[in-house]
Amino acid sequence: MIRRITLKEIANELNVSISTVSKSLKDSHEIGIETREKIKAFAKAHNYRPNNIALSLKNRKTKTIGVIIPEIVHHFFSIVINSIEKFSTESGYNVIIAVSNESFEKEVLNMETLANGHIDGIIMSIAKETLKKQDFHHIKETIDLGIPVVLFDRVISEIKCDKVIVNDKQAAKEATQVLIDDNRENILLLTSEDYVSVGNLRTEGYLEALKDNDIEPDSNLIIKVKDKKGSQLEMSYLEDELEKVIKSKKVDAILGVNEIYAGSALKVLKKNNISVPKEISIISFTDGVISRYSSPSLSTISQHGEIMGERSAELLINKLTGKTSSNEFKTEIINCSLIKRESS
Amino acid sequence: MIRRITLKEIANELNVSISTVSKSLKDSHEIGIETREKIKAFAKAHNYRPNNIALSLKNRKTKTIGVIIPEIVHHFFSIVINSIEKFSTESGYNVIIAVSNESFEKEVLNMETLANGHIDGIIMSIAKETLKKQDFHHIKETIDLGIPVVLFDRVISEIKCDKVIVNDKQAAKEATQVLIDDNRENILLLTSEDYVSVGNLRTEGYLEALKDNDIEPDSNLIIKVKDKKGSQLEMSYLEDELEKVIKSKKVDAILGVNEIYAGSALKVLKKNNISVPKEISIISFTDGVISRYSSPSLSTISQHGEIMGERSAELLINKLTGKTSSNEFKTEIINCSLIKRESS
DNA sequence: ATAATTAACTATAACGTTATAGCTATCCAA
DNA sequence: TTGGATAGCTATAACGTTATAGTTAATTAT
Numbered sequence: 001m002i003r004r005i006t007l008k009e010i011a012n013e014l015n016v017s018i019s020t021v022s023k024s025l026k027d028s029h030e031i032g033i034e035t036r037e038k039i040k041a042f043a044k045a046h047n048y049r050p051n052n053i054a055l056s057l058k059n060r061k062t063k064t065i066g067v068i069i070p071e072i073v074h075h076f077f078s079i080v081i082n083s084i085e086k087f088s089t090e091s092g093y094n095v096i097i098a099v100s101n102e103s104f105e106k107e108v109l110n111m112e113t114l115a116n117g118h119i120d121g122i123i124m125s126i127a128k129e130t131l132k133k134q135d136f137h138h139i140k141e142t143i144d145l146g147i148p149v150v151l152f153d154r155v156i157s158e159i160k161c162d163k164v165i166v167n168d169k170q171a172a173k174e175a176t177q178v179l180i181d182d183n184r185e186n187i188l189l190l191t192s193e194d195y196v197s198v199g200n201l202r203t204e205g206y207l208e209a210l211k212d213n214d215i216e217p218d219s220n221l222i223i224k225v226k227d228k229k230g231s232q233l234e235m236s237y238l239e240d241e242l243e244k245v246i247k248s249k250k251v252d253a254i255l256g257v258n259e260i261y262a263g264s265a266l267k268v269l270k271k272n273n274i275s276v277p278k279e280i281s282i283i284s285f286t287d288g289v290i291s292r293y294s295s296p297s298l299s300t301i302s303q304h305g306e307i308m309g310e311r312s313a314e315l316l317i318n319k320l321t322g323k324t325s326s327n328e329f330k331t332e333i334i335n336c337s338l339i340k341r342e343s344s
Numbered sequence: 345m346i347r348r349i350t351l352k353e354i355a356n357e358l359n360v361s362i363s364t365v366s367k368s369l370k371d372s373h374e375i376g377i378e379t380r381e382k383i384k385a386f387a388k389a390h391n392y393r394p395n396n397i398a399l400s401l402k403n404r405k406t407k408t409i410g411v412i413i414p415e416i417v418h419h420f421f422s423i424v425i426n427s428i429e430k431f432s433t434e435s436g437y438n439v440i441i442a443v444s445n446e447s448f449e450k451e452v453l454n455m456e457t458l459a460n461g462h463i464d465g466i467i468m469s470i471a472k473e474t475l476k477k478q479d480f481h482h483i484k485e486t487i488d489l490g491i492p493v494v495l496f497d498r499v500i501s502e503i504k505c506d507k508v509i510v511n512d513k514q515a516a517k518e519a520t521q522v523l524i525d526d527n528r529e530n531i532l533l534l535t536s537e538d539y540v541s542v543g544n545l546r547t548e549g550y551l552e553a554l555k556d557n558d559i560e561p562d563s564n565l566i567i568k569v570k571d572k573k574g575s576q577l578e579m580s581y582l583e584d585e586l587e588k589v590i591k592s593k594k595v596d597a598i599l600g601v602n603e604i605y606a607g608s609a610l611k612v613l614k615k616n617n618i619s620v621p622k623e624i625s626i627i628s629f630t631d632g633v634i635s636r637y638s639s640p641s642l643s644t645i646s647q648h649g650e651i652m653g654e655r656s657a658e659l660l661i662n663k664l665t666g667k668t669s670s671n672e673f674k675t676e677i678i679n680c681s682l683i684k685r686e687s688s
Numbered sequence: 689a690t691a692a693t694t695a696a697c698t699a700t701a702a703c704g705t706t707a708t709a710g711c712t713a714t715c716c717a718a
Numbered sequence: 719t720t721g722g723a724t725a726g727c728t729a730t731a732a733c734g735t736t737a738t739a740g741t742t743a744a745t746t747a748t
Contacts, residue, residue: 001490006734017698022736032696052461053406054734056397057703064440064462072426073419075633082416085443094457096408096440099429113438117396118408118462146345263637270639289419290637293607295614350704361728366706376726398704401733 005046014042056118064094065316066119068110070102070127070154075259075288076305077125080152083309084123091317093120102227104129111138121148121316126156128227132195148319148326152312153303154197155331162315163331166303168198171336172205173212175283175301176255178338180213184253184281188221188245190238190261202257202285220249225261235264242268246280253344256284262298263290266343282343285336296342307334349390358386400462408438409660410458412468414446414498419603419632420649421469424496427653428467435661437464446571448473455482465492465660470500472571476539492663492670496656497647498541499675506659507675510647512542515680516549517556519627519645520599522682524557528597528625532565532589534582534605546601546629564593569605579608586612590624597688600628606642607634610687626687629680640686651678 007025011018016035024031024039025048031039056062065088069077085095096119100107107127114122122142130136131154139159143149152164179187189206192199203222210217223241227234242265245251256262262284266276274280276296284291287302311332318324351369355362360379368375368383369392375383400406409432413421429439440463444451451471458466466486474480475498483503487493496508523531533550536543547566554561567589569582586609589595600606606628610620618624620640628635631646655676662668 002488004489007736008734018734019698019700019736020696023697026736030696035696049460051401051734053397053400054703055736056462057395057401057705057733058735058737060703062397062462072429073422075417078417078422081441082443085416085441089442094440094442094461096438097425097429098433098438099426116393117438118400118406144346145348266637266639289632289634293610293634293638295610295639351706352704362704363706363728363730364726367727370706374726379726395704398733399706401703401735402705402707404733 005048010043014039061120062118063092064096064119066096066098066114066122068098068100068107068122068124070100070125072099076286076303079305080309083306084313087310087313093317100127102128104133108138111142115142115145115147120320123150123152123312123316125152126154128196131197148316150312150316152308160329162329164308164311166334166336168201169205171301172202173209175338176206176209179253179281179283180209182281185215186250187253187255188251190223190225190254190256190265192257193224193226199257206255220245238264239268246272252280254280254282259284259286259288259290259298259300263294266294277343287339299341299344300339301336302339303336304334349392354387358383405464406462407436408440408463410440410442410463410466412442412444412451412454412466414444414469414471416443420630420647423649424653427650428657431654431657437661444471446472448477452482455486459486459489459491464664467494467496467656467660469496470498472540475541492660494656494660496652504673506673508652508655509675510678510680512545513549515645516546517553519682520550520553523597523625523627524553526625529559530594531597531599532595534567534569534598534600534609536601537568537570543601550599564589582608583612590616596624598624598626603628603630603632603634603642603644607638610638621687631683643685643688644683645680646683647680648678
């Protein structure tokens with residue numbers, strides 16, 4: 001085991017001062033060319049690497065970005081992280097991951113740890129429980145400490161910071177319109193509970209499209225999936241409710257706010273021998289792996305996770321490097337796009 | 345914006361020395377109870393938090409674990425990360441993520457960055473390109489620096505460190521036997537190229553099962569999927585090859601080394617109106633979201649990513665905390681289990 | 689010849705901690 | 719009444735850097 005060599009050790013070995021070594025390695029003209037070269041050669045031979053922690057302490061920046069997400073085993077979030085990681089690395093930043101697991105408490109804890117620690121800024125998407133509680137003190141405190149925060153996807157207007165969102169409402173409206181244009185007027189909506197900001201926006205878009213086409217919304221055709229911890233229960237709730245509805249009501253299309261919901265719906269329809277898209281056509285949000293490999297494959301609304309991640313990282317890094325002022329905030333809106341597959 | 349208060353500032357405010365403040369906050373009996381309480385109250389009121397970077401510098405440990413994985417948008421790896429994150433957080437460690445994207449160069453770069461920086465140890469799964477090149481100098485150098493490394497899933501015997509693997513060969517053998525017991529003897533294997541350690545082991549298991557049952561292996565029934573960067577090409581290669589084989593040869597079962605391969609196979613079979621599992625039954629590795637939501641759902645071999653992540657984190661943290669000696673290495677083997685669904 | 693300039697280095701402080709050793713009253717024992 | 723113990727505090731060094739402000743000795747200008 002070879003411990004990493006320090007400036008001090010090099011200085012001692014070569015009988016010069018630490019300053020001389022430091023300056024030589026920075027190729028400072030204050031140091032004579034001969035000494036400089038000798039020191040550089042020695043450092044190279046001993047594979048000298050500056051100690052980044054010492055640098056972090058000195059410079060008061062860590063070149064690390066913290067990311068807090070509700071879940072990691074999730075197509076959309078993993079795409080976003082991947083993209084954040086990619087962009088950040090290119091700009092010389094590391095990425096540290098924290099998972100809130102949709103829990104308020106864990107999110108607060110994560111923020112605390114990150115904010116005391118090794119990060120310069122935070123990119124996050126808010127946990128469902130936090131949205132429900134409407135308690136955002138931890139985020140505000142972090143911002144007050146001068147740590148820039150960028151919110152993506154699940155955001156709240158109450159917090160002043162950079163944000164990256166998707167035109168959820170518009171996309172849901174357009175998708176609904178596509179279904180209506182296909183002469184389907186009994187459109188069932190599979191959505192999440194009201195406090196989830198994006199689910200809510202998508203519901204609004206759905207309702208607006210109906211209204212524009214003078215279709216009376218039917219509350220029986222809106223299933224708000226209760227989320228229990230442990231998705232098994234969540235899905236069986238969805239399946240039971242859906243089965244009830246399709247047995248009692250005419251349904252000729254389904255709009256799902258995510259692909260898990262749509263995938264589960266597909267199972268229910270198959271079990272009941274309803275053909276997709278002939279009898280019921282489906283469009284869902286989240287362009288993930290389920291949509292591509294299910295059969296029929298699902299038409300989905302892509303939220304362009306890569307772009308979201310990239311923009312979030314860009315906004316944050318611009319703040320960190322002082323490219324943008326620390327008290328002006330932008331909200332970037334990414335346009336969704338509908339990817340047509342077999343289910344519609 | 346409120347900057348975080350430091351010991352020095354508290355000391356100045358209360359007209360005591362920095363040492364007194366430090367000791368008071370640690371509740372040292374060297375300091376009189378009155379002073380101590382006063383200081384603690386002041387610190388609390390000003391929301392004092394120790395600067396972790398200063399601590400890292402002092403203690404020469406960062407309480408952070410680096411994880412290098414080939415991909416993040418990948419069910420298995422995201423499960424493992426999730427589990428590493430969970431276990432590490434519980435033990436007071438942060439997790440920093442780096443993605444090699446299956447590239448050797450990026451993996452080396454990632455290692456360099458992590459090893460110079462803010463981490464105490466590394467958990468990694470080796471990139472395909474690295475396996476192909478057989479160049480592991482970066483891993484060895486990191487270990488030589490006294491940074492403990494734990495390898496999981498894709499490992500190599502050449503490196504001396506803790507490892508966590510799955511009994512790939514045995515699992516593939518057993519799955520093959522299940523198919524044979526179902527009177528299917530023309531089993532097609534969808535595997536990766538030889539240099540991928542796990543693919544190779546699974547192929548071996550498949551061949552061994554055939555041998556045990558006196559079935560002559562047929563090289564036409566083994567498709568080694570060429571991986572191109574950009575999985576689109578990779579999949580179309582698989583689909584073309586598979587289509588050729590099923591048209592020219594009798595095939596009554598398929599064993600896939602991962603669920604993407606199996607999912608793609610399912611598409612090909614559907615396109616050719618071959619019923620699953622009646623005409624061809626399928627078993628695949630990787631118990632992910634495709635397997636559950638495809639139809640028919642896929643029987644899969646679960647590699648228990650959560651357990652892998654947990655064990656990896658545990659092994660690493662034991663090294664970091666000195667619970668296990670730094671020159672004795674363990675290889676933990678996780679048993680796969682076959683999850684039977686509709687495809688077999 | 690002497691002051692001013694410059695080249696080539698070094699010392700010091702600082703980033704925020706903590707551990708070790710050191711200091712100064714006060715108190716008790718002999 | 720003096721020396722040792724103790725309580726309660728402080729000074730210092732160290733972790734590994736870098737920036738600022740010195741310090742020499744040699745060189746140049748006048």
